[in-house]
Amino acid sequence: MSLLDPLSHALAAVVATAHTGLTALGADPDAGATWLLCIAAVVVAVRLALLPLVVHGLRLAHASARARPALRELAERYRDRKDPDSMRRHMEERRRIAAEHGIPRLGCLPMLVQLPIWLALYHLMADVAGGSAVGSMGPDLVTALGAATVLGVPLAERGYLGAGPGHLAVVAGMAVAAAGLSYVTQRYLVATNTVTDGMPETMVRAQQLMPALSALGLVVTGGVVPVALLAYWICNSAWTLGQSAVIWRWFPTPGSPAAARGR
Template sequence: MSSFMSVFASLVEHLATLLQPLFHASATAAAIVLFTAFVRLLVHPLSRAGARGQRDRLKLQPRIAELRAKHKKNPEALQKAIMELHREEKVSPLSGCLPMLCQMPAFFLLYHLFSSASIGGDPNSLLGHTLGAAPLGGRFTDALAHGGLFGAQGLVYVALFVLVAAVATFNYRRTKRQMALSAAATPASDQPQVPGMGAMAKFMPLMSFMTLFSVAYVPLAAALYIVTSTTWSAIERAALYRDMPYAGAAALPV
């Protein structure tokens, strides 16, 4: 693991060196943003496949409504029938989760890299690299301890919070709009009556704002990954799911 981390650290440093003429002291931060964009570009085919899968699942809704009516008194039979329907039509109910799952190794690798004091027995020099005045290995609590929220380090986080809040607001409005369209297009008799579903539907549009807590908790380098990936997800979903009411709008954005 340590040798793998050393290779990854060298790649980040090499990329930062290439970006140095453009971004100067923030070259490593720019390298992380570019790395995140590269990861998202690699998983984009999975995102497109997830969107196609969602379209296929939407086409099955009339048949699923029939199954609900047929098995309304037998939840186990209903679940089995729905799974069989997906299997017959070769539609995976989990295809939309693949992009997020495939990104997790890259995120945890970056998180570990900027949380480790040493790499391969040598001091981790990447921790001293900065975005503005804030070290990439530091956290929001460190920024608060060095000048407060509006100090030199705190302002870096303020800018990130503003960007995350803007993206979350965009996701919130889009999710609310698509949920309303979906509810209007589906007869009340066809909508599943699941205990707690009403509360979940109210909470779901707010999930994008949870990213604010993630940015505040992880090292700044990992926070840059989250912010970049979240922004990418918002744009990507708006494009891929533009003609599908509610579909995929409230999925986690990382």
């Protein structure tokens, strides 16, 4: 019994419900297209459920950007004052500034709620692709997923090396597609919507490397995860790209290049 089991079972129920609905409409239960739509349904359900956390993160980023000049001036004022009384006043001033600019007390903590969901989804896809029943995804659905293919490659298959060059082309193409969507999102939308003024040089360099490192990580791990999970990554990355584009266009972080573009 794993702590992630309740989440995995909830996600399995989403997949099973989507599969039942599609087959009721006449879709082939063993077809790859049916299962790709089921995976897309999981993406939509998870991302809609996480929208309140996205809004929280957006408000946090905007509030932090508005408070940054005051916090920087405060840090400069107390830079050489290390006595207990000064440190106490420093913390009180920080709390006051945070309250004035509406920085949430919980900070980034709610965003961490996403991590168990991603882990649970990975384990669900890996277990079902490996032939194990999970919650509402009983043996019949597991068998149906095992029979499903995308361009001739089973969704339950893993790795770049399989039945010839066609297998390599499909799996590598899916991994590169997910990596490309991730790179575009990080490089052209997230990075330009981030305030780097006053940020340590090492953090700025790390942020500049992040898009390439994230894309490379997806390409590498694409060779060891089920093809079904690659399909999920593509759908999820496409959602992230669209969501980030909306934020970049209409809700840019104050002081960021994206915000300066709209002036």
